Amino acid sequence: MAPISPEHLHQRRFDPIKPIVRYLRLHCSTPTACPVPGRDGILAVAAIKESAGLARLLLVDMSPWGRNDGASVTNAALTLIEAAHRRLIRGFGIPLSDTMCVELDGSGHFDLLVDMGDGAGIRHRPLIAGERALPARTREAFLWWAGDVGRQMLRTVDAVREGAWAGAEG
Numbered sequence: 001m002a003p004i005s006p007e008h009l010h011q012r013r014f015d016p017i018k019p020i021v022r023y024l025r026l027h028c029s030t031p032t033a034c035p036v037p038g039r040d041g042i043l044a045v046a047a048i049k050e051s052a053g054l055a056r057l058l059l060v061d062m063s064p065w066g067r068n069d070g071a072s073v074t075n076a077a078l079t080l081i082e083a084a085h086r087r088l089i090r091g092f093g094i095p096l097s098d099t100m101c102v103e104l105d106g107s108g109h110f111d112l113l114v115d116m117g118d119g120a121g122i123r124h125r126p127l128i129a130g131e132r133a134l135p136a137r138t139r140e141a142f143l144w145w146a147g148d149v150g151r152q153m154l155r156t157v158d159a160v161r162e163g164a165w166a167g168a169e170g
């Protein structure tokens with residue numbers, strides 16, 4: 001992944017054209033295992049803005065719903081990011097470097113997943129709401145960061161969590 005400077009993390013905003021929202025369930029039996037699609041474990045939700053060449057990716061640990069017996073996003077971040085990008089976003093011609101990634105962990109906290117380009121790999125950084133006085137790592141901070149597309153992404157998460165049909169997977 002290309003390095004992203006912290007001051008630019010919150011500057012990428014989508015234009016008003018409606019994005020494409022897709023999702024996929026992925027399962028990693030261990031942090032280094034190849035993710036298996038179509039099996040509970042991690043829910044990947046992507047919002048693709050093809051006209052802008054940008055995407056957002058939300059990786060949700062399904063453990064709180066009793067639906068993950070494998071690795072968490074925290075332990076398998078790079079493997080999961082690459083697999084989710086390959087299956088949900090890359091076909092639109094959007095490189096991984098133009099995909100902003102966020103984790104919703106098992107305790108309900110939102111963290112940015114970033115590669116600072118220092119050789120240390122993927123790091124978890126608290127998702128903050130920038131100029132607004134919202135608590136970091138909260139649903140409200142995510143909605144500030146992702147805007148209206150974040151609402152669509154979270155509706156998909158809620159539908160899958162509740163066992164409702166959230167559209168075609170993949």
